[in-house]
Amino acid sequence: MTHFLVTDDNTDGHQLEDVLAMVRSDLVKRAALIADDDRQEARQVLANDIKIMAMLSEGVALAEESTALLNRAFGPSRSGQPRIGGGE
Helix, strand or coil: CCCCECCCCCCCCECHHHHHHHHHHHHHHHHHHHCCCCCHHHHHHHHHHHHHHHHHHHHHHHHHHHHHHHHHHHCCCECCECCCCCCC
C-alpha cells in the first residue's frame, strides 16, 4: 500500500504529478523566505532548492505524460481495477 499515491488499496490517494507539484510549491514558498538572506549557507540552500524545483518540474511533466498515456490507452482509472500491472 502506498502512503500518498492512488492505488487500488488507497483510492483516496493523490496522483504523482499532484504530489510533486505540492512539494514544488512548498519549495517556492520556502525559497521566497530565504531569497534576501545574503549568508553563504542561505545562498547554497537557495541554489539547491532551485535545482530541486527544476527536477520536480521535470517529474511533474513525466507524470502528466504517463497519466495521459494511460488515459488514452486504457481510459480513466476505475476503483479496484488496475490499468497496468496487477499480474496481467
